[in-house]
Amino acid sequence: MRDFLPGDVRKREYVISIIKQVYELYGFEPLETPAVENLDTLLGKYGDEGNQLIFRILKRGGKLDLKHSNSENDLSDLALRYDLTVPLARVAAQYRDKLPKFFKRYQIQPVWRADRPARGRFREFFQCDVDWIGSESPVVEAELISAVAEVLRRLGFSDFRIRINHRDLLFGILKHFGVAGELLNSAITVIDKLDKTGPAGVTEELKLLGIERADEIVRVIGKSADSAAELRTSLTAGISAGEALNTLDSIISLSSCPEIVIDPSLARGLSYYTGAIFEINVPDLSGSLGGGGRYDGLIGMFGKQDIPACGFSLGLERILVVMDERKMFPPEIELAAPADVLITLFSKDTVRESLRLASDLRAAGIRVTVYPEPDKIGKQIKYADQINVPIVLILGESELSEQTVALKQLGQSRQIIVKRSQLVDEIKAMTANLVRFSQ
Amino acid sequence: MRDFLPGDVRKREYVISIIKQVYELYGFEPLETPAVENLDTLLGKYGDEGNQLIFRILKRGGKLDLKHSNSENDLSDLALRYDLTVPLARVAAQYRDKLPKFFKRYQIQPVWRADRPARGRFREFFQCDVDWIGSESPVVEAELISAVAEVLRRLGFSDFRIRINHRDLLFGILKHFGVAGELLNSAITVIDKLDKTGPAGVTEELKLLGIERADEIVRVIGKSADSAAELRTSLTAGISAGEALNTLDSIISLSSCPEIVIDPSLARGLSYYTGAIFEINVPDLSGSLGGGGRYDGLIGMFGKQDIPACGFSLGLERILVVMDERKMFPPEIELAAPADVLITLFSKDTVRESLRLASDLRAAGIRVTVYPEPDKIGKQIKYADQINVPIVLILGESELSEQTVALKQLGQSRQIIVKRSQLVDEIKAMTANLVRFSQ
Numbered sequence: 001m002r003d004f005l006p007g008d009v010r011k012r013e014y015v016i017s018i019i020k021q022v023y024e025l026y027g028f029e030p031l032e033t034p035a036v037e038n039l040d041t042l043l044g045k046y047g048d049e050g051n052q053l054i055f056r057i058l059k060r061g062g063k064l065d066l067k068h069s070n071s072e073n074d075l076s077d078l079a080l081r082y083d084l085t086v087p088l089a090r091v092a093a094q095y096r097d098k099l100p101k102f103f104k105r106y107q108i109q110p111v112w113r114a115d116r117p118a119r120g121r122f123r124e125f126f127q128c129d130v131d132w133i134g135s136e137s138p139v140v141e142a143e144l145i146s147a148v149a150e151v152l153r154r155l156g157f158s159d160f161r162i163r164i165n166h167r168d169l170l171f172g173i174l175k176h177f178g179v180a181g182e183l184l185n186s187a188i189t190v191i192d193k194l195d196k197t198g199p200a201g202v203t204e205e206l207k208l209l210g211i212e213r214a215d216e217i218v219r220v221i222g223k224s225a226d227s228a229a230e231l232r233t234s235l236t237a238g239i240s241a242g243e244a245l246n247t248l249d250s251i252i253s254l255s256s257c258p259e260i261v262i263d264p265s266l267a268r269g270l271s272y273y274t275g276a277i278f279e280i281n282v283p284d285l286s287g288s289l290g291g292g293g294r295y296d297g298l299i300g301m302f303g304k305q306d307i308p309a310c311g312f313s314l315g316l317e318r319i320l321v322v323m324d325e326r327k328m329f330p331p332e333i334e335l336a337a338p339a340d341v342l343i344t345l346f347s348k349d350t351v352r353e354s355l356r357l358a359s360d361l362r363a364a365g366i367r368v369t370v371y372p373e374p375d376k377i378g379k380q381i382k383y384a385d386q387i388n389v390p391i392v393l394i395l396g397e398s399e400l401s402e403q404t405v406a407l408k409q410l411g412q413s414r415q416i417i418v419k420r421s422q423l424v425d426e427i428k429a430m431t432a433n434l435v436r437f438s439q
Numbered sequence: 440m441r442d443f444l445p446g447d448v449r450k451r452e453y454v455i456s457i458i459k460q461v462y463e464l465y466g467f468e469p470l471e472t473p474a475v476e477n478l479d480t481l482l483g484k485y486g487d488e489g490n491q492l493i494f495r496i497l498k499r500g501g502k503l504d505l506k507h508s509n510s511e512n513d514l515s516d517l518a519l520r521y522d523l524t525v526p527l528a529r530v531a532a533q534y535r536d537k538l539p540k541f542f543k544r545y546q547i548q549p550v551w552r553a554d555r556p557a558r559g560r561f562r563e564f565f566q567c568d569v570d571w572i573g574s575e576s577p578v579v580e581a582e583l584i585s586a587v588a589e590v591l592r593r594l595g596f597s598d599f600r601i602r603i604n605h606r607d608l609l610f611g612i613l614k615h616f617g618v619a620g621e622l623l624n625s626a627i628t629v630i631d632k633l634d635k636t637g638p639a640g641v642t643e644e645l646k647l648l649g650i651e652r653a654d655e656i657v658r659v660i661g662k663s664a665d666s667a668a669e670l671r672t673s674l675t676a677g678i679s680a681g682e683a684l685n686t687l688d689s690i691i692s693l694s695s696c697p698e699i700v701i702d703p704s705l706a707r708g709l710s711y712y713t714g715a716i717f718e719i720n721v722p723d724l725s726g727s728l729g730g731g732g733r734y735d736g737l738i739g740m741f742g743k744q745d746i747p748a749c750g751f752s753l754g755l756e757r758i759l760v761v762m763d764e765r766k767m768f769p770p771e772i773e774l775a776a777p778a779d780v781l782i783t784l785f786s787k788d789t790v791r792e793s794l795r796l797a798s799d800l801r802a803a804g805i806r807v808t809v810y811p812e813p814d815k816i817g818k819q820i821k822y823a824d825q826i827n828v829p830i831v832l833i834l835g836e837s838e839l840s841e842q843t844v845a846l847k848q849l850g851q852s853r854q855i856i857v858k859r860s861q862l863v864d865e866i867k868a869m870t871a872n873l874v875r876f877s878q
Contacts, residue, residue, distance in 0.1 A: 001473035001474075001475055002473060003470070003471070003472050003473065003526075003530050003533075003534070004470065004471040004472075005470065005530075005534065005537065005538075006468035006469055006470060006544070008471075009468075009469035009470065009471050010469065012471075013469070024777075024806055025801045025804075025805075025806050025807070026801065026806075026807070026808070027777050027778035027781075027806060027807060027808025027809070027828075028777070029445035029448075029777040030445055030448035030449065030452070031442070031443065031444065031445060031448065032442070032443040032447075032448050032451075033442050033443075034440035034441060034442065034563045035440075035474055035519075035549060035551070035563060036440055036494070036519075036551070036562075036563065052500075055475070055496055055497075055499070055517075056496065056497040057494050057495065057496055057497065057519075058494075058495040058496065058497050058511060058514055058515050060494070060553045061491075061553075064511070066508070066509070066510075066514075069505070070505070071505075072497060072503070075497055075514060076497050078494075080474075080475075080496075087442075091442050091444075094442075095442070095444065098444065099444075100822065100825050100826045101822055101825065102810075102811060102822070104777065104808065105445070110474060112474070112475065114499045114500075123475075124473045124474060124475065132811070134811075135811040135812050136812075137811045137812040139784070139790060139794070139809060139811040139812065140811050142794065143794070143797075143809060143811075146794075146798070150801075253791065254790060254791055254794055255794075256791075256794070256795070256798070338463075338466050338467070338468040338543065339466035342466075345578070351578060351693060352692065352693055352695075355578070355581065355582070355585075355693055355694075355695070356695070358582075359585070359695070362464045362465065362589075365464075366464075367463055367464050367465075367466060368464070368465070368466060369465070369466025369543065370466070370578060370582060371541075372541060372571070372573075372574040372576045372578040372579050372582075373574050373575075373576040373578065383539065383540055383541070386539050386540065387539045389466075
């Protein structure tokens, strides 16, 4: 887990602000849930591998009984949030009467997994989720994909690909090649690792599961297509996928995203998906920038009633890794300064005047930092340079008696004398020409 | 721990945006640290009571040895962040070479305490901290107090009081009345509860500690003052507080905050404070809106070198409780809608047109939500009403063929027909007259 120093936070907030802006243009509303959930809420939702990666919280006080604790479950009652989908499903069931018929929410919060860190993968990471609850219509998938694509375009990505698939198509292919019902989920877990292990590796692992026609399966799921019609002609005859291909066709047609491609090998590891599934990739990142899908059964696990739902999750850290490497941040983020002006300080007698001046400038919207103690002018200018503040304001005895200040622009040797009455306008004119971070 | 539905999140983000705005005007930069810290980092920093309230995380995999675990410390290695000051001190020591000479940071993140919930007190809550590292000058305290006061004024508070005190003054009073060195911290913990237990309760508890002149102590610390000069004359002769009274005088003079009062009974529970301490109160909330102080020894616990530091922390939930009760939120927050326009949907044949229109409007900056499935017009209008969206846009077969749309403003019975070419302007004119949430 990592600390984010000011430059890092600004980059993170820049990406988050664009994600929020787009999701709000699409009519999604913000939701926040606590970092800590009841352990029972999380267990059994992410598959066996997921269960192992949950951070558990030790019971407290009298609840903790060391002598009679024989397992992790005896010792812990709470856990850290593992994703944002399960908490949303809990909220959708718990607040059903308070939420609108269709609940469109976005949620940008950290989640925690006790996983091995890798490039763009951390034990604490932010998910940026957008979900639409209450409708089975493919309008939902189409709008979600369209919103996520718009986020990436506004961030400056032009080479992403949105792969989509449908669980029923994948199940249809597996069943056609004789995979028994109890092996379906294990087979999907294997296929989900196609990116990492390659076709030969997947074939081998499927055979280890006892799936004889693994070669044929891997060959068929290797055929991607721009439309379901195209895929229909290339699929082996006799594969039954119900309405899956029609649904994929509707999604592609409604979303109008040229970045979409149907990929029958896309599996998505999580066990709660029931329909369309998606994933976004860029060429220079193994793993995905984000993914999601339809999960019509999950909310029912927390309430009396099944409610259809679908969502898309972007990984903030994955996006940041690629944007950093490609230098995609605008200069006002890369070169941000903590203030517009540094006010110098030379003697205890003038401190109060310096602080009053700072207060006046701030009231005019100028960001001011004050050197906190009397010091040599050279040291104060060096500090301004170190923190990248572009203007140094000198207020000494002589300036005070003349109701003026001296302004020195960093990187320039000359300094100008400005009347107090013209100071705000002068500073605003100087900073207008400079790269500046503002929210 | 609580869920925050969209209306709650908007209120929280409104307060946070004002806090950030003011802190940035004062030249503070954002920092974020992970939710999870090493347990060792937190233990011993908050006093015995604090240690008990830390949420501990169970060791994972091979690290967890149930058979040979005899204590909480054997079972856990990580813990949830308890405040933002200790993580900052760790960061200040760890990144000393990367940080500027004076590091001014703000940090707005959740912390967790296994405490009993009360009004405005939760097990997960947000602290909004602002700290200045690297200087012993009272300019630091003055600017911090001034920034926090400005936050509260911009939020609409006019009746807050900033109580300040100095640990050395408190120690001086206690020593003057014969309290031995080893009892000083226990006495401070008792005095910290003056608000809750009252003077009689504190006197009694001090006597239980073996402090004989408890009556006199409670009488002396009960004298608050607007200046150190005033306090000096009212203090019992012979009390020695070193430079404490001069420091308090400087802080009051430099900050120019009329809300400040010196309160010798202010104790602050945390053990890491070494100098000036502060607390903000409003009449209608027991407990404080925030507090802080100088902690010159804490960073040295994580590094080779002592670095002076001082900070102020606002409690987001405390502020929100009072603002909610006093109805202090502006109407654009109270009445926020998730979108400007709802686009209706009547048949599968027109879905694509509806989504394209949504896309055009969004490109013009209008927030659009689409009804996801064909339904009766009455139901769609009812839904718009439920989610508070002010304009319903009707796009049926006839409107499509005529390149028009019908607009219906919620709460008004008539609807108007608008040409597609004039649609963006028309919607912007309609929403300009309405209360609208925008970031």
